[in-house]
Amino acid sequence: MKVNGKELEPILPMTLKELIFDAGYREDRVAVELNGRIVPRSDYAVVLLKKDDSIEIVGFVGGG
């Protein structure tokens, strides 16, 4: 599995919500692309990750 360009060997089964937390992000401060497609926030808890998935997580920070 690739997360933000890095190869990872996570223990499956794992939901996207669990990965976001394990990767150190807060779920309410991110946007996520799974295999090139945006994942609706309401799906984070139900999306089960697969071994060959590619995931991009972007975290947003305060100030503007």
Next chain:
Amino acid sequence: MIMLPEKSELEGALCARYPPEIFAVLKKAKVGIAGLGGLGSNVAMMLARAGISDLIIADLDRVDISNINRQNYSLDQIGMEKTEATEIQLRNINPYIHIEKHNVRLNPSNIPEIFKGCDIVCEAFDIPSEKAMLINTLLERCPDTAVVSGSGMAGFGRSNDIRTEKLFANLYICGDGVDMEDVEGGLMSPRVNICAGHMANTVMSLLLNGEL
């Protein structure tokens, strides 16, 4: 009494600096700005000066005295709705600009309707969860709209740490990725403007080149 130039005279002055085909693209573009604080109020001015003449601006706040250190407002605008104050500033640059104002709290229900038809929306909020809400809503619901977001611009110096990256198919992030809470000095005009400049320049690049 100040005599305003005619619309054709003003456009002619812009055209004289750009090739006409560039001006034609900018004139046709529709750009949204969500949040009119340090980023949004300055992005709006840069885009208007560059010849973009169709803007949708949204913010719930009023101008506060604490905004003056970095936001594009003047003392006589304290207490005014930011959408109204921004419109006044923009009309001083271009009285013929088309501005749609939304003095509302943006949420997943009203965002797709408010920014419908925008080529690009600039995310210029300050709270991380609000940024994420806006960006997710736009990416999910408005697939034809590119999103340019500002994330991390607090402090001073380190000018070159502020950069622009394409992260998703339709998402461009400008900033250094460092939360304002972790930076000594908080938000300061020069560095906020560097980030705003990245955002406005990304808008230009996407409109004129279709890419960064």
